[in-house]
Amino acid sequence: MEILKQRPSRHPVERLTLLVLLLLSSVTLLTTLGVILSLLGDVVQFFRRVPLAEFLFAPEWTPLFAEPRYGIAPLLAGTFLVTAIALFVAVPLGLALAVYVSEYLPSDKRARVLGVLELFGGIPTVVFGYFALLFVTPLLQKVIPGLSLFNPLSAGLVMGFAILPYVSNVAADAMQSVPRSIREAAYALGARPYEVALKVVLPAALSGVIAAIILAASRAIGETMIVAIAAGQRPTLTLDPRETIATMTSYIVQAATGDQPVGSTAYYALFAVGFTLFLLTLALNVLAQYIVERYRERYE
Amino acid sequence: MVSLEQLKEHQTVRTDPVPESQALVDVRQLSLWYGTKQALYDISVRFPKNQVTAIIGPSGCGKSTLLRSLNRMNDLVPGVRVKGEVLYEGVNIYDPRVDPVAVRRHIGMVFQKPNPFPKTIFENVAFGLRLMGVKGSELEDRVVEALKRAALWEEVKDRFKKESGLRLSGGQQQRLCIARAIAVEPPLLLMDEPTSALDPIATQAIEDLILELKERYTVVIVTHNMQQAARVSDRTLFMHLGVLVEEGPTEVIFTKPKHPYTEAYITGRFG
Numbered sequence: 001m002e003i004l005k006q007r008p009s010r011h012p013v014e015r016l017t018l019l020v021l022l023l024l025s026s027v028t029l030l031t032t033l034g035v036i037l038s039l040l041g042d043v044v045q046f047f048r049r050v051p052l053a054e055f056l057f058a059p060e061w062t063p064l065f066a067e068p069r070y071g072i073a074p075l076l077a078g079t080f081l082v083t084a085i086a087l088f089v090a091v092p093l094g095l096a097l098a099v100y101v102s103e104y105l106p107s108d109k110r111a112r113v114l115g116v117l118e119l120f121g122g123i124p125t126v127v128f129g130y131f132a133l134l135f136v137t138p139l140l141q142k143v144i145p146g147l148s149l150f151n152p153l154s155a156g157l158v159m160g161f162a163i164l165p166y167v168s169n170v171a172a173d174a175m176q177s178v179p180r181s182i183r184e185a186a187y188a189l190g191a192r193p194y195e196v197a198l199k200v201v202l203p204a205a206l207s208g209v210i211a212a213i214i215l216a217a218s219r220a221i222g223e224t225m226i227v228a229i230a231a232g233q234r235p236t237l238t239l240d241p242r243e244t245i246a247t248m249t250s251y252i253v254q255a256a257t258g259d260q261p262v263g264s265t266a267y268y269a270l271f272a273v274g275f276t277l278f279l280l281t282l283a284l285n286v287l288a289q290y291i292v293e294r295y296r297e298r299y300e
Numbered sequence: 301m302v303s304l305e306q307l308k309e310h311q312t313v314r315t316d317p318v319p320e321s322q323a324l325v326d327v328r329q330l331s332l333w334y335g336t337k338q339a340l341y342d343i344s345v346r347f348p349k350n351q352v353t354a355i356i357g358p359s360g361c362g363k364s365t366l367l368r369s370l371n372r373m374n375d376l377v378p379g380v381r382v383k384g385e386v387l388y389e390g391v392n393i394y395d396p397r398v399d400p401v402a403v404r405r406h407i408g409m410v411f412q413k414p415n416p417f418p419k420t421i422f423e424n425v426a427f428g429l430r431l432m433g434v435k436g437s438e439l440e441d442r443v444v445e446a447l448k449r450a451a452l453w454e455e456v457k458d459r460f461k462k463e464s465g466l467r468l469s470g471g472q473q474q475r476l477c478i479a480r481a482i483a484v485e486p487p488l489l490l491m492d493e494p495t496s497a498l499d500p501i502a503t504q505a506i507e508d509l510i511l512e513l514k515e516r517y518t519v520v521i522v523t524h525n526m527q528q529a530a531r532v533s534d535r536t537l538f539m540h541l542g543v544l545v546e547e548g549p550t551e552v553i554f555t556k557p558k559h560p561y562t563e564a565y566i567t568g569r570f571g
Contacts, residue, residue, distance in 0.1 A: 185411065187404065
C-alpha cells in the first residue's frame with residue numbers, strides 16, 4: 001500500500017512553531033536557574049566566613065557592628081510575626097468573602113466582585129506601607145501604649161488586607177469548582193444554604209482552600225515594601241508585636257540600599273538571607289502543590 | 301408533527317384517575333416559567349400512595365421540571381415562577397407560609413448522575429439524619445438500616461466508615477445516593493432518570509430496588525427508558541412540550557394508549 005510507505009512528517013511551520021515556543025519557554029526556566037546558581041555562589045562565600053551553626057543558632061543579627069553576629073533567628077522571628085498577624089486578618093476575612101461570593105452571590109455579580117478584589121490586590125504595596133505607617137500606626141498608638149512607631153502589628157494588619165485577595169479569590173475558585181450536582185444533593189436533603197456552604201462545599205474544596213492559605217502565607221513572607229516601611233529595620237529576637245523588628249525582606253532592602261562594600265561578609269550575608277527566603281517560599285509552594293494534588297477530590 | 305398551540309388547549313386524557321383519598325401528592329393546575337419561557341402548562345395529576353408513577357416523554361417535555369416542582373428544587377433556578385398548587389398530604393407546598401427546606405426534608409430525591417458527597421460512605425448516608433439532629437447510636441443504626449435497604453450493605457460493610465463514597469463504582473454510588481435519600485424515611489421519593497448513567501447490570505439492581513421500595517415509599521420516577529417505565533411503574537404519565545398528554549395505569553398507556561401522540565411515542569414513531 002502506497003499510503004503506508006509514507007513516513008510521518010511534520011509540517012515545516014509546525015516544526016518552526018514548536019522550536020520557537022520551546023526556546024521562549026526555556027528562557028524563563030534558564031533565568032530561574034541562573035538566579036539560583038548566582039545566589040548559590042555568594043551563599044557559599046558567606047558560609048566560608050560564617051559557620052552554619054552561627055547562622056542558625058546565634059540570637060542576634062548585627063552585620064554592621066564592630067563585632068558582627070550573623071544569627072538568622074531575629075529575622076525569621078520578625079518574618080514569622082508579621083506573617084502570622086497578616087494571616088490572622090486575611091484567613092477569616094478571605095474565607096468569609098470566598099463563601100459569600102461563591103455561594104451567596106448570583107453568578108453575574110460574582111465575576112464583578114472577584115474582579116474588584118483582584119484590583120485591590122494590584123494596589124502597589126508601597127501605598128499599603130505608607131498607609132500602615134502614617135494612618136494605622138498613629139491610630140493603634142492611641143489604644144496600645146508602648147507601641148513603637150515602627151512595629152509589626154500595624155504592618156501585619158495592613159498586609160493582611162494586601163494578601164486578602166489571594167485567600168478569597170483562590171478559595172472562591174476552589175469552591176466554584178465543586179460540582180453543582182453535589183450542592184443539589186445537599187439541598188434535596190433539606191440543607192439550608194449555610195449548611196450547603198459550610199458542611200458540603202467548603203469541605204469538598206478543602207484542598208484548594210488550604211492551598212490558598214499557603215499561597216497567601218508565601219506572599220506574606222516574601223512581601224517587602226509594607227514591612228520595610230512600617231515594621232522597622234532593627235532585627236530583634238522577639239514575638240512582641242509592639243517592638244520594632246526587621247524581617248528577612250526588610251533586611252535585604254536595607255542592605256541592598258546601604259553601603260556594604262562588595263566582598264565583605266555583610267555583603268554576602270545579603271545572599272544568605274535571600275536564599276533562606278527563597279527556600280522558605282519554595283517549600284511552601286511545593287507544600288501547596290502537594291496538598292492540592294494529594295487531596296483533590298475526583299468526581300468522575 | 302405537533303404544535304404547541306394545539307397542545308396548549310389539550311385536556312389530559314385520563315384512564316382510571318386516582319381518587320383524592322389515595323393521593324399522596326395532588327398537583328392542581330400547575331404552570332411554571334423559567335424567566336419568560338413557559339415550561340409547564342396547567343398540569344393536574346395525582347400521585348397515589350405506595351405506588352410507582354413513571355413520567356415519560358421526549359427530551360425537553362418538562363418531565364424533570366414537573367418532578368423538581370414536587371420538592372421545590374426548581375426554587376434554586378434563578379427567575380423561576382410557579383402558578384397553581386402542589387398539595388402534599390393536603391398542604392400546598394407553594395403556600396408562602398411553607399418553608400421549602402421543610403418540604404425537601406419530607407421528600408427524597410435521586411439524581412440522574414450519582415452525586416455522592418466527597419465524604420465517607422457513612423457520612424454520606426448520615427448527612428440528612430444529622431441535619432435532623434439524629435446522633436449517636438441511633439444515627440449509626442439508621443445509616444446501616446438505609447444501606448441495607450438500598451442493597452449496598454453487603455458490599456460495603458467492612459469499609460463504610462473509612463472509604464469515600466467517590467471510590468465506589470457508578471452503580472454502587474447510585475445505590476449510595478438512594479440510601480442517603482431514604483435514610484431520613486421520606487414518604488415520597490423522586491427519581492430523575494436514576495439509571496441513565498449506569499450499565500445494564502447496575503440498572504437491573506436499581507430497578508429491583510425500586511420495586512422493593514414501593515412497599516414503604518411512594519415513588520415518582522422520570523425515565524427516558526420506556527422498558528424501564530413498563531417494568532417498574534404502576535402508573536405512567538406521558539408529557540410533551542410541557543403538557544401532560546395522557547396518564548393512566550402503566551399497562552393501559554403501553555398497550556392501549558388513547559391519545560395518538562402517546563401511541564406514536566411508545567411505538568417509537570415520535571420526534
